[in-house]
Amino acid sequence: MSIHQATPPVDSLVLYKVRPARVVSVGEKIEIELDGGQSKRVRPKDIELLHPGPLRNLGELVPQEGELTEAWELLEGAETNLKDLTELAFDDFTPATAWAAWQLVAEGLNFSGTPQAIQARTREVVEREQAERAAKEAAERDWQAFLDRMAKAKPGPEDVGRLGEIERLALSRSEHSRILEALGYQQTPESAHRALVKVGHWQARFNPHPLRCGILMEDPALEVPALSDEQRLDLTHLTAYAIDDEGSCDPDDAIALEEGRLWVHVADVAAVVAPESPLEAEARARGANLYLPEGIINMLPADVTERLGLGLQDVSPALSFSLRIDADGALTDIELHRTWVRVERMTYTQAEERLVAGDPVLSEMASLCGRFQARRRANGASRLDLPEVSVRVEAEGVRIRPLPRLSSRELVTDAMLMAGEAAARLCVDNAIPIPFATQVAPDKAEGATDLASMYARRRCFKPTKLSMTPDLHASLGLPLYTRATSPLRRYSDLLVHQQLCAWLAGAPLMDEQAVLSRVGEADAASVAIRRGERLSNQHWKLVFLRENPGWKGEGVVVGLDERKAVVLLPELAMEARVRPRDEAALNQRLRLAVSDVDLPDLSASFRVLGEAV
Known part of the structure; x- marks a missing residue:
């Protein structure tokens, strides 16, 4: 007997999206109850009948034991419907067994289709699907294990290939890294740089800027002709x-x-x-x-x-x-x-x-x-x-x-x-x-x-x-x-x-x-060369400051920018912005100490110790 009905009766089991629902009342719209007690009014085309009922409570949809594998083997390659599949697998067609059978279909391994037209897949298709699912599950376990190693800053030798993805972003050769996204980093070369240093893939003082500017990092290997014999x-x-x-x-x-x-x-x-x-x-x-x-x-x-x-x-x-x-x-x-x-x-x-x-x-x-x-x-x-x-x-x-x-x-x-x-x-x-x-x-x-x-x-x-x-x-x-x-x-x-x-x-x-x-x-x-040189010089000056955290020196005020002063550090030929204790004047000399160095961001902060004597 077909379970298809134009308008499902009250207390029938229906499918709403991927969830089971009980029909509460029928009118211009159908009122359904979802698991958890939530009620919803839907159009008839939004639901699909699984069992005509009666279903008094969704709590009746408890797990069922049946001959699922045997049912598939008997139907392999053939088409059936939910009622016939349920009776074959569970020897009974109730809301609970209908839901259990539908879950088998929804799983998509042995069966596929709709309640009215269910296809029992062939063994070849099922075995291929099982292998693909196993591989996917293994890949997901591997991915989660990798993310765990990255979170602990302990990547293994097997992670070198994956870290290349972060390197490409760090060197401005790509714009996105799935790994950084999963770890909660921003999608920027600076964030990628910071992540690679944190996990030890890049040394703390590594200079990425020439590569980031797209500059070749080796001399050309070309044959040089002999000097011509000409009058000089x-x-x-x-x-x-x-x-x-x-x-x-x-x-x-x-x-x-x-x-x-x-x-x-x-x-x-x-x-x-x-x-x-x-x-x-x-x-x-x-x-x-x-x-x-x-x-x-x-x-x-x-x-x-x-x-x-x-x-x-x-x-x-x-x-x-x-x-x-x-x-x-x-x-x-x-x-x-x-x-x-x-x-x-x-x-x-x-x-x-x-x-x-x-x-x-x-x-x-x-x-x-x-x-x-x-x-x-x-x-x-x-x-x-x-x-x-x-x-x-x-x-x-x-x-x-x-x-x-x-x-x-x-x-x-x-x-x-x-x-x-x-x-x-x-x-x-x-x-x-x-x-x-x-x-x-x-x-x-x-x-x-x-x-x-x-x-x-x-x-x-x-x-x-x-x-x-x-x-x-x-x-x-x-x-x-x-x-x-x-x-x-x-x-x-x-x-x-x-x-x-x-x-x-x-x-x-x-x-x-x-x-x-x-x-x-x-x-x-040449534009790339000049940029690479400028950024590299700044990088190594900052490495110097980071490796000399006790550095103190003079800065000369060369500009005033709201509450901050622009200073030149003659000893380093470096520009910085500081917040003076008192109002600063142009060409005033200040005693400075380094406070913090951020290599990926190419920045350093300094604190003012006082006016230079």
Whole structure:
């Protein structure tokens, strides 16, 4: 007999969604009672009849014992209905046995369908479903065990693959981690970083920022061609000086003097890196060397530096700018040659000592550069003496060393700027397409004589841009300028060299569109490099503070922001915000102590101990 009825009678057992219900009354809508005593009025189509009753109380639906497996085996592959299945399995059709039979159907293993059309699945389907359910249950147990290990911060070797999911979020390669969500973390790279450190998968001082910026973390492995056999001017009789920071390992410029003429030698990288070559494509894709406190990742194979770095071999090939500086600091008699040079390397400190001792060659160079600098100052060049430091990760810890303002450093800076202006003039005069470095003048032209005004002045300048049209570089005080003295470490300089060398050889030049396209690609990569360097330096400064929790030092107030003061910490070349005890004034010196360091958030807090004496 079919149990299907258009309107189920009072006291019948019906299915409401997945729950059993008893029909209480029948009208335009049907009133049903759910387990727990809750009443509800529903439409006839919202329920399905399981048994016509009578069912006086849902409490009658107690578990039943029957021949469930035998019923399935008899019906395997056939179709039936709930009444027939119930009678076969329990030898009786009551509300309680009907509900027990329906639960077997709802379980979805041996049976499926509706009360009026139940399909008994085949053995093959049932066994496959059983295997899938067992696998799912095992996976769920494994997942819960993993989450338990993570909550206890004790992941095992078997968890490395799963932790890769968190790493991808920590390195900004994905936007979501199911694991972090289950553990209650926010879906951010910082939270992922914090979780990986907590469970010991990342070391506490691990620096994720270059990888997070998408930067390649190994030198390119490409073959470097031999130096071409071409005519070069022999300048090995002149002593040239490559002056760099302590520990520098990629010297790509040097200076020499010859009877009042200044020579600026630059590593001739274009001699082995030709346009359209694999080396050129690799350098363009990387944009620049990556300088990290942990070390350097080169945009070109290390062999290029070893062979062409000035002073790393007894004699080096160079692209050399020759020029004179008149009494007004203007460049005259500009020449460009491919040369052989002999270079002596020294640090800025060593060069400073020789300047102080009156070294005649370095002193004459300083005098020439001084005239050039005076001209730049007269043209509005900014002198911002803001704190600078060198950050290095060494075996014994993080080393932070202030970089003092030295005459030797200014000498080299001005010599390189001369070479940049000379290269730009040569390219303009000879219609050579190159990227010019330009910077518009700031709206405000106030001078900057103290730390607070220098800090404010720096914020007025817009970033330097590369343009195919020569124009002013405001902060340098130069009417036109290009970057041409770092081809080992910066692609735009290498591109300028390639054009200049083609011009010297009378070879075809890249047109403006080709140059612009290359500049655009390399500049996009350089943005990531600069960001990676900036964030990495901040990271290691914070590691230093965390590993030196007793650190105390001075901060100079350079800005006022509501109730907080913006301070520069000269010892660390670091900016922070503090809450002074009393109202602060610009350039006021405060004694500070570190309070807390949060590496994943790249932040530190400081407390004010008082005013510095």
